[in-house]
Every structure is written in structure tokens, then in C-alpha cells.
Amino acid sequence: MVSLKQVETMIQTKLPDAHVVIRDLTGGGDHLEAIVVSSEFAGKTKVIQHQMVYDAVASAMADESIHALALKTYTPEAWQKAGQPA
Template identity: 65%
Template structure:
């Protein structure tokens, strides 16, 4: 099992400017959800954004320390617009 703070740190190593929130979906520690906001996502497709996050977590995914990962990725601008809509 991998800790939520460890996952956050792994993402931030790859995307240093990122705001990251990681949650355990099922309570077992291996089905996670991550919200990642980074300027590095600017101009990239959603698929490419997710690939950047997955690349940060590749070792944990390969070892199945993380079995499932739901991602929500935003640029700072799209995150701001999303928050304004609420």
C-alpha cells in the first residue's frame, strides 16, 4: 500500500508547480482519485495531461501499489473557471 502523501509527492516531483489532492476511493489504499492543477498542462490534450501524471506514478502503478487511479486534471485557468461555475 502507498500513502496518499507519497502519491502527492511523486506527482509534485514531476510537476513541481502542481496543486494536488489525492483521495482514497475505496478505503483500501490502492484505488485512488487525484485532482491535479498545473500550468504545465497548458496547450496539452486531456490525454497528454493524464500521461504526465501517470508517468510520475509509473513505478507505483507497475508494482500495483496503485491498482486504479481516477484523474481530474486542470490548467490553473480551467480550474479557476470550474470553481467560478460552482
């Protein structure tokens, strides 16, 4: 099993400027939600943004440490427009 901190680190390794929040949705540690805010997402579709995050956690998904990952991705500007702190 992979820890929430390990998932956060995996994402930040691929997206160094990312603000990442990881939540365990079921208490079992394998159904997670990730909120990722990164300037790397600028000009990219949601599909591409999600692919970037999935690429970052591919090894944990391949060995089924993560069974499901719900994603919410934002550019810093979109995050602020959503009323979230900078």
C-alpha cells in the first residue's frame, strides 16, 4: 500500500510547482482523491491535465496500490476563480 504522502510526492516529482491535496475516500487507502493545482496545466485540456497526474502515479496504479483515483485539476488562476486561497 502507498501512503497519502507518497502519492503527493509522486505528483510533486513530476509537477514540482504543484499544490497537492490527497484524500482517502474509503478508509482503505486504495480509493483516493487528488486535488492538484499547477501552472503546468496552463493551456492544456482537462484530459491532458489528468493524464499528466496519472503518469506521475503510474507505478502505484500498476501494482494496484491505488485502485481508483478521482482527480480535480486546476491552474493557479482557475483555483483562485473557484474561490480557493492562493
